[in-house]
Amino acid sequence: MSFTLAIVGRPNVGKSTLFNRLVGKRLALVDDQPGVTRDLREGEARLGDLRFTVIDTAGLEEATDESLQGRMRKLTERAVDMADICLFLIDARAGVTPTDEMFAGILRKRSAHVILAANKAEGAAADAGVIEAYSLGLGEPIRLSAEHGEGMNDLYSQLMPLADLFAERAAADAPETDVSLDEDGDDDEGYRKPTIAKPLQVAVVGRPNAGKSTLINKILGEDRLLTGPEAGITRDAISLTLDWDGLPVRMFDTAGMRKKAKVQDKVEKLSVSDGLRAVKFAEVVVVLLDAAIPFEQQDLRIADLAEREGRAVVVAVNKWDIEDDKQAKLRDLREAFERLLPQLRGAPLITVSAKTGRGLDRLRDAVERAYEVWNRRVTTAQLNRWLAGMLEAHPPPAPGGRRIKLRYMTQAKTRPPGFVVMCSSPEKMPESYSRYLVNGLREDFDMPGTPIRLHMRSQS
Numbered sequence: 351m352s353f354t355l356a357i358v359g360r361p362n363v364g365k366s367t368l369f370n371r372l373v374g375k376r377l378a379l380v381d382d383q384p385g386v387t388r389d390l391r392e393g394e395a396r397l398g399d400l401r402f403t404v405i406d407t408a409g410l411e412e413a414t415d416e417s418l419q420g421r422m423r424k425l426t427e428r429a430v431d432m433a434d435i436c437l438f439l440i441d442a443r444a445g446v447t448p449t450d451e452m453f454a455g456i457l458r459k460r461s462a463h464v465i466l467a468a469n470k471a472e473g474a475a476a477d478a479g480v481i482e483a484y485s486l487g488l489g490e491p492i493r494l495s496a497e498h499g500e501g502m503n504d505l506y507s508q509l510m511p512l513a514d515l516f517a518e519r520a521a522a523d524a525p526e527t528d529v530s531l532d533e534d535g536d537d538d539e540g541y542r543k544p545t546i547a548k549p550l551q552v553a554v555v556g557r558p559n560a561g562k563s564t565l566i567n568k569i570l571g572e573d574r575l576l577t578g579p580e581a582g583i584t585r586d587a588i589s590l591t592l593d594w595d596g597l598p599v600r601m602f603d604t605a606g607m608r609k610k611a612k613v614q615d616k617v618e619k620l621s622v623s624d625g626l627r628a629v630k631f632a633e634v635v636v637v638l639l640d641a642a643i644p645f646e647q648q649d650l651r652i653a654d655l656a657e658r659e660g661r662a663v664v665v666a667v668n669k670w671d672i673e674d675d676k677q678a679k680l681r682d683l684r685e686a687f688e689r690l691l692p693q694l695r696g697a698p699l700i701t702v703s704a705k706t707g708r709g710l711d712r713l714r715d716a717v718e719r720a721y722e723v724w725n726r727r728v729t730t731a732q733l734n735r736w737l738a739g740m741l742e743a744h745p746p747p748a749p750g751g752r753r754i755k756l757r758y759m760t761q762a763k764t765r766p767p768g769f770v771v772m773c774s775s776p777e778k779m780p781e782s783y784s785r786y787l788v789n790g791l792r793e794d795f796d797m798p799g800t801p802i803r804l805h806m807r808s809q810s
């Protein structure tokens with residue numbers, strides 16, 4: 351199972367050169383004059399052991415008037431909608447231009463998976479442009495030289511996990527395992543393109559018998575899925591799309607749902623790692639605990655994995671209906687949560703009863719909010735004002751008598767929020783100071799629960 355990659359970017363950044371390198375035949379014209387080739391081209395690409403379809407949007411003149419700008423935008427949008435993954439090229443020698451920023455805007459809105467690359471990055475002349483690329487808010491740029499074939503390994507490492515993801519998705523979307531509410535929704539290709547207004551992807555994970563199927567049944571409002579006291583009857587990962595009180599949600603469940611799905615024959619082949627797989631699919635992970643046996647090793651492992659994978663996390667404590675002393679229990683749970691999962695500080699803890707339906711409205715709101723926080727973007731101006739205050743309140747350490755200087759900060763990505771701080775000696779920065787900044791970001795920009803990544807970089 352393969353995927354489609356669109357190479358997008360303004361004219362002359364090197365899209366055709368890269369296309370040619372990936373396709374391996376000289377299918378496309380390359381020329382110093384922008385706009386030699388027209389419209390979209392497709393080719394079969396190879397990179398290491400990966401095989402995929404590549405679309406090139408080469409061939410538009412630099413937009414000088416409105417109609418050209420419009421055409422460029424339309425063409426790019428078409429390519430983005432056709433593709434599973436977008437590779438966004440900028441010219442590291444030229445730095446970030448307003449047109450690049452326009453493209454970044456389209457991509458942030460329209461594409462689920464964007465890889466950013468600063469091309470023409472051979473040699474030191476490109477260093478400044480590579481650093482500037484962070485400001486596009488699309489994550490860490492790959493240093494690429496399409497012409498010299500440099501950086502292809504980094505491109506490979508970024509594509510590989512996504513290729514796996516699409517292979518997994520294709521398997522999960524295959525018609526025989528599809529329990530989508532839309533009964534004729536079977537997709538003969540066994541493969542779905544991401545849609546633009548896509549539902550929020552939620553995985554409900556937890557140990558067997560925590561009540562995952564009961565929970566999803568309750569949300570659906572009818573017994574569409576079988577539940578039972580037996581642990582691990584079926585094991586494949588299954589998804590279904592539903593409207594959760596006005597919130598379009600695609601749920602991934604790891605047990606129970608598939609009891610309905612006529613996949614019993616496949617069951618034996620699949621491993622118990624479906625919880626892990628579901629986490630990879632998800633944007634928001636609901637870790638469902640059993641109130642009688644909360645925070646067991648297995649629960650902690652999956653919550654930690656969700657954090658490391660950068661997912662928004664909501665912890666739900668189920669079977670709350672059978673708790674007697676709810677207040678004391680809640681205190682204990684909060685205390686255990688803080689102690690055992692410090693990395694998820696501030697994540698919501700919601701008590702529910704999948705059986706009676708109590709607390710499910712709060713769970714829905716927590717999921718929506720966690721998603722919102724996960725997508726939160728803070729402007730560079732706000733960040734740098736904030737950073738100045740943080741530095742003043744608590745100056746960074748001075749190992750060996752030389753104070754580490756933090757010069758500039760920007761949010762490099764969302765989903766989850768990731769920040770880059772340019773500083774004088776990143777390798778000497780103690781963990782405790784990074785933690786101080788991360789906790790400050792959480793508090794001051796109201797980002798509870800979501801994983802926050804902070805990278806220190808030296809300015810070259």
Ligand code: GDP
Binds near residue numbers: 366408471
């Ligand atoms: P497109 O308009 O984005 O498709 O760009 P092209 O692939 O036609 O490349 C535009 C120009 O940039 C050509 O002259 C290429 O030779 C040059 N170019 C492409 N990649 C690189 C690179 O990695 N380094 C340098 N220095 N030049 C490059």
Ligand code: GDP
Binds near residue numbers: 559560562563564705
């Ligand atoms: P799964 O393995 O996580 O999908 O768990 P199930 O949904 O199959 O539930 C396991 C058992 O717990 C079943 O007997 C359910 O009836 C029971 N159960 C699930 N949710 C609740 C709840 O909120 N309260 C009570 N009392 N029992 C529940």
